[in-house]
Amino acid sequence: MWPFFLARKQLFPPRRFPVFAFISILGVACGVTALLVVQTVMNSFGEEHRIRIREADGEVTLHTSNKFIPDVSKVEVGIAALPGVKAVSPYINNVLVVIGESEDDIRFFGTRGIDIDKEPTVTPLAKYIEYGSLNDLDDDRIIIGKRLAIRLGVRIGSRITVQSPYEIAHSIKGEKIKLPRELEICGFFSTGFADADENTSFVTMRTARDLFGMPPDSASAIHLTLRDPAQAESFAEELNRRLPLNMFAEPWTEARRAFLDAIGMEKQMLFLLMFIITLVASFSIGSTLFSHVVRRTREIGLISALGGAPSKILQVFMTQGFLIGILGYGIGLGLTFLILHFRQQIVTLMGAEATLLKQYRFETVPLHYDSNDFIKAAVLTIVLMTLASLIPSIWAARRKPSEAMRDVT
């Protein structure tokens, strides 16, 4: 393949520093690096968020439109027997009220009744508990979010008096009500999501049933994990076909659709932005390429005279664009890995560590590669560079050899 041979020689002339190749390839490499670093960082943040959502919610949740699911242990066994299910755990979701010293000092927060044995198989709760442990939880104790503790002004060992809105509703109707319950705080957790840390607490299933007037062996929902988390949506869909009308399964992606869409949108917008930047860069490389081709007008004439067909002349110059694309992408890939390898140091140097912790609750910069980003960038740069070389190449190939040979530039 002589067009390739000639293209290589023209791009990397012997015994001379390849200025043109150097500048073009470096330009492409910079563009690729910018594109890939931005996409990977976006992807990492998104993926980290997704992992945390999955960890907090489980992968599929079974809700009911009734007040509770009765005979939950039977339902559980049925679910656990379905193919693909890894672990199942029931829970109770509701709101608690803490009445403070003065009558108008009322605070609401969410509480979740959990099965201490089963819950850790679905959500890695223990990972987020900062003080105390899940094992300390019993029917008279409560684990609360770290920020909620600050809000309530309590510490480990403090006792709080809680009531369910259910009891309050009864009292409004003038019915006889149960006394508020006193719970001892036995642990703090911190997920990094301010919302969760400020508004959530954990009690045992039995305590929750008692507080919310639910019968034994009932729960408000069941969540589960799958052997293959990617199957969450299809699993939920399949399950919904079999469930009675008053129950429905929701995959985690559906439950947090808005948030996930926002992350996805952000990534797409940044891709668009970077694409435009890459496009602008490829125009400038295109013009460099053009002058590179024009300077070789006499050689184009010569190749014609030697019997090089126009299609081969096209190949000579398009190959150069293609090589610039490939090499630029390769070097860009290397630079991307290098930058991402030192991401922690770079963030520290930028002094952005605090923001990262505060806004994103990430102790370290997460890193999750998405091969799609890399394939997209590869196709994009190589196609763009080849196209950028297409115009000057067509120009060269259509050049009349007689005039090309007379060219004096």
Add this chain to the structure above:
Amino acid sequence: MSPDNSSTPLVLQAESLAKSFKTPRGPLDVLTNVTLSVSAGECVSIRGESGSGKTTLLQILGGLDRASSGELSWNGEQVSGRSNAFLATRRARWLGYVFQSYHLVPELSALENVILAARIAGQSTKVTTPKARELLARVGLEHRIQHLPSQLSGGECQRVALARALINKPRLILADEPTGNLDERTGEDIMALLLNLAKSEGVALVLVTHNSDFARRAERQLFLRRGELCSALETGES
């Protein structure tokens, strides 16, 4: 007319070629009626004033440009009116070119420049390399085959160009003032080399030159005047 069934095949046949260029001041008729036949192994010289259209004629004969009218055949094969790609493949096999200003590819060594021509004609590097070395040795450059054109003198560059013109064993070489950029002695060397090589390889040669001494060494001497080719006798020159 096929090249096989003729006893003295015509390498080149041009019939009433005309060429006019469009210029802002109307058409410029450079060639009006050129008829030329070159048989195998024959050497023809063409002289003419500057601007008379010698380069234009060679370009048309070599298929680098198209005549406004007239017929052109290579080896008995009609080529006027064929596609550029077709002309290119035929050119690679039948024709060798030598130019006044060498036209070597600056990024390629002497050897690679010669090999390039063979590769364009569809031959493999392996087969061609020994041939290219041998030809470079015959033009006296065996020790400089790895040098770039920028490291060679004008005469040496033209030697490389001669080797390149011969690598594909063409039937015809078109030489456009091959000594025009060289001093007298070097020009003499190159011309002797060109004529000898053409003779020994049995290649026909169309030689455009200003130098009457060189022109007279050709078997047939022609002049380009007012757009037509005429023989030396008709013009009174010798």
